[in-house]
Amino acid sequence: MASLTWQKSTYSGANNDCLEVRPANGLVELRESDDGDVILRTTAATFADLLRTIKAGELDHHA
Template sequence: MADTQWQKSTYSGSNDDCIEFRSAGALVELRESDDGDVILRSTPTTVANLLRAIRAGELDHHA
């Protein structure tokens, strides 16, 4: 199903505890790099909204 290879932020360095993304048709797939068997699929709009909320600190109270 995937169109591209997994990508992670350059801020992650060589750590294995980060989120990776790839495109999969009309969807975006996300996984935690150290648990690659669990994959979340969502729309690009939903992922963009999630990233916007994270950058804006709107989810900090969950940390």
């Protein structure tokens, strides 16, 4: 992951209300496409844990 290009999930479709992600300086950056000035930075391990938690449905009760 050497690119600094923002990527979004293929599940997002053509809408501009999605989460985008990119690698940056050894971290992972996340932002909402409709509010691109606000960027959350985290480690790759923490991001992987978040993805595992989401895929396991452990946050579904917050939706």
